Amino acid sequence: MILFLQSLLSGVLIGGVYALIGIGLTLIFGVMRVINFAHGELVMLGMYATWVLFVQLGWDPYLSILAVAPLLFVWGALLQVAVVNRALNALPQNQILLTIGLGLVMSNAVMLGFTSDYRILSTSYSSSSFELGGLSVSYPLLMSFLVTAAVTVALSLFLLRTDTGQAIRATAQDRLAAQLMGIDVRRMSVLAFGLGAALAGVAGALVAPTYYIYPQVGGAFTLRAFVIVVLGGMGSVMGAILAGVLIGVTESLAAVYVASGLKELVVYVLFLVVLLVKPSGLLGKSRA
Amino acid sequence: MAATSVRPAARAALRCAPAALAIVLLALFPIFVTKPYPIGIGVSLFLAVLVGSAWNILGGYAGQYSVGHAAYFGVGAYTAVMLFERLHVPPWFGLPAAMLAAVLVGVVIGTITFRLRGPYFVLASIAVAEIIRLAALHFRGFTNGAEGFVVAGAPTLHLLGLELSLGTKRSFYWLTLALAVGAVLVSRAVRRARLGYLLLAIREDQDAAHSLGIGLAWNKNLALALSAALTGLAGAVFAGYTRFIDPNTVFSLTEVSVRMVLICLLGGIGTVHGPIIGAVLLVLLEAVLVTPRGLVTIGLLPSDSALVAFVGKWLSPAYLLVEGVIMVLLILFAPEGVAGLLRRVRARRRETAAAAPSPAP
Numbered sequence: 001m002i003l004f005l006q007s008l009l010s011g012v013l014i015g016g017v018y019a020l021i022g023i024g025l026t027l028i029f030g031v032m033r034v035i036n037f038a039h040g041e042l043v044m045l046g047m048y049a050t051w052v053l054f055v056q057l058g059w060d061p062y063l064s065i066l067a068v069a070p071l072l073f074v075w076g077a078l079l080q081v082a083v084v085n086r087a088l089n090a091l092p093q094n095q096i097l098l099t100i101g102l103g104l105v106m107s108n109a110v111m112l113g114f115t116s117d118y119r120i121l122s123t124s125y126s127s128s129s130f131e132l133g134g135l136s137v138s139y140p141l142l143m144s145f146l147v148t149a150a151v152t153v154a155l156s157l158f159l160l161r162t163d164t165g166q167a168i169r170a171t172a173q174d175r176l177a178a179q180l181m182g183i184d185v186r187r188m189s190v191l192a193f194g195l196g197a198a199l200a201g202v203a204g205a206l207v208a209p210t211y212y213i214y215p216q217v218g219g220a221f222t223l224r225a226f227v228i229v230v231l232g233g234m235g236s237v238m239g240a241i242l243a244g245v246l247i248g249v250t251e252s253l254a255a256v257y258v259a260s261g262l263k264e265l266v267v268y269v270l271f272l273v274v275l276l277v278k279p280s281g282l283l284g285k286s287r288a
Numbered sequence: 289m290a291a292t293s294v295r296p297a298a299r300a301a302l303r304c305a306p307a308a309l310a311i312v313l314l315a316l317f318p319i320f321v322t323k324p325y326p327i328g329i330g331v332s333l334f335l336a337v338l339v340g341s342a343w344n345i346l347g348g349y350a351g352q353y354s355v356g357h358a359a360y361f362g363v364g365a366y367t368a369v370m371l372f373e374r375l376h377v378p379p380w381f382g383l384p385a386a387m388l389a390a391v392l393v394g395v396v397i398g399t400i401t402f403r404l405r406g407p408y409f410v411l412a413s414i415a416v417a418e419i420i421r422l423a424a425l426h427f428r429g430f431t432n433g434a435e436g437f438v439v440a441g442a443p444t445l446h447l448l449g450l451e452l453s454l455g456t457k458r459s460f461y462w463l464t465l466a467l468a469v470g471a472v473l474v475s476r477a478v479r480r481a482r483l484g485y486l487l488l489a490i491r492e493d494q495d496a497a498h499s500l501g502i503g504l505a506w507n508k509n510l511a512l513a514l515s516a517a518l519t520g521l522a523g524a525v526f527a528g529y530t531r532f533i534d535p536n537t538v539f540s541l542t543e544v545s546v547r548m549v550l551i552c553l554l555g556g557i558g559t560v561h562g563p564i565i566g567a568v569l570l571v572l573l574e575a576v577l578v579t580p581r582g583l584v585t586i587g588l589l590p591s592d593s594a595l596v597a598f599v600g601k602w603l604s605p606a607y608l609l610v611e612g613v614i615m616v617l618l619i620l621f622a623p624e625g626v627a628g629l630l631r632r633v634r635a636r637r638r639e640t641a642a643a644a645p646s647p648a649p
Contacts, residue, residue: 093353098619104612
């Protein structure tokens with residue numbers, strides 16, 4: 001029982017970070033209907049940025065979020081304007097190939113700059129934990145969960161309460177209608193891609209103290225992000241949060257009760273099942 | 289009708305002549321050139337033509353962009369190698385077994401994923417290939433896990449009384465050349481057969497095709513079976529050639545699945561000759577980027593060439609960077625590949641030729 005609760009807890013905590021990655025992806029998809037296959041690479045860039053700030057300037061990973069988020073926002077906005085926006089009317093399959101290409105460019109550029117060595121960002125608290133009701137709570141995982149929660153709340157407030165946020169949601173709901181209402185949909189697309197990238201960057205900073213950092217680490221995050229977005233319903237932020245936690249828990253339980261080498265496999269099988277049974281996801285409108 | 293059909297037949301024969309000549313020249317090539325580097329590039333090229341044509345049948349004609357073809361490649365490789373290493377089944381039987389295994393896996397995958405469309409199909413195809421890769425890594429007792437297999441002996445192929453040693457690069461050169469030619473012929477036959485037209489109809493509009501009575505699942509699975517068989521064959525031959533396989537190589541998302549798409553994208557998706565053009569361009573590019581030293585061994589560049597040093601230092605470790613850039617540029621500016629570009633150039637020339645006489649007084 002204690003083992004079950006323990007893995008449930010770590011699943012929920014890591015699921016928070018997955019949710020953050022999923023929200024970014026779902027935001028991009030919602031506004032532009034483009035499936036960003038380079039999303040994991042954005043997380044990877046966030047990890048490297050955090051690592052560089054830590055090694056060069058001694059910044060704490062959680063502090064460096066303040067720098068990593070704007071950095072990735074600018075990078076994402078740049079990618080949108082320079083590349084992705086040109087392919088808005090391409091076939092969806094071609095858009096996937098386009099973003100796969102972007103991902104290859106990012107991961108291999110990083111490999112050129114930093115070699116393919118595994119980097120470790122070890123802080124004083126990287127492996128520290130504390131007891132809570134018989135369960136051991138990992139300090140970095142808890143911190144990342146709290147930061148995720150704060151970012152999610154802030155993002156929700158932004159999307160729900162501000163004019164710009166509402167314009168982004170309107171664009172996601174109906175691009176043409178939004179345009180007719182005088183919303184600059186091109187600007188909203190840039191904003192959404194930037195935000196999505198920034199969220200991926202924050203997630204990268206949050207996992208940096210507990211993950212190996214290497215150029216190809218993004219692939220696993222990309223696939224997870226897709227599972228989350230499809231499971232939650234394409235374009236649904238609430239769905240992404242729910243699905244992120246669900247995937248975190250699934251992985252964690254699968255690692256304990258199936259085999260640690262099979263946790264990703266279990267997630268992909270779950271993904272296939274969702275695609276076949278309910279492709280619109282848990283909270284999505286039926287579109288597929 | 290009978291009178292007019294003579295000329296097209298003659299013209300068709302004439303059009304085949306350059307291709308036949310090219311095949312003969314390629315077949316004679318290793319007799320005159322014995323350096324291992326160009327022979328190795330030949331093998332890579334023919335394997336690329338083989339997998340490109342295989343992918344094109346499903347992705348190009350039927351429009352089902354699978355980014356999980358590594359599943360068939362890897363299953364083919366593992367089937368042939370495991371039969372040889374574990375049960376000592378000679379490769380002569382290993383190759384058809386690899387094709388059969390790939391088809392079986394394909395039919396299972398197809399039944400699951402063909403209900404999905406567009407981006408959902410792409411995602412599902414990736415997920416399935418990853419599931420097989422992770423399973424191959426995990427179930428060590430069956431697949432040796434991440435250790436993979438080293439193919440120890442050089443098996444001899446007993447074929448109709450002939451003894452073909454599979455130990456040399458040259459024998460693989462001829463074997464892969466024959467397979468590549470065969471794959472292109474299969475691809476061409478499919479394109480011209482009834483199946484080809486059904487697949488094109490499905491690609492252009494699934495619902496319309498369905499309403500005309502075209503069976504979607506059956507025809508897509510037929511295309512997948514052909515595609516998977518050829519891909520599995522390529523995987524098995526690749527395994528015999530490199531003498532080593534592990535899950536992260538033969539089931540690789542980027543180095544197998546995405547590369548197959550890139551070959552077709554580069555040449556022109558959905559055309560018979562597209563994968564050939566794409567394979568030539570990509571393999572030459574990879575040869576220069578990954579092994580620039582090879583250009584020195586065949587005497588194209590001096591051994592102290594600054595270019596070789598630059599490429600070896602900066603681009604070889606990250607040749608996928610260049611391929612990624614090419615992929616992005618292709619999608620943005622030439623989604624129909626080199627074949628599409630050529631078609632556009634030809635159309636423009638015809639236009640100017642037609643327009644030219646009119647300004648004459």
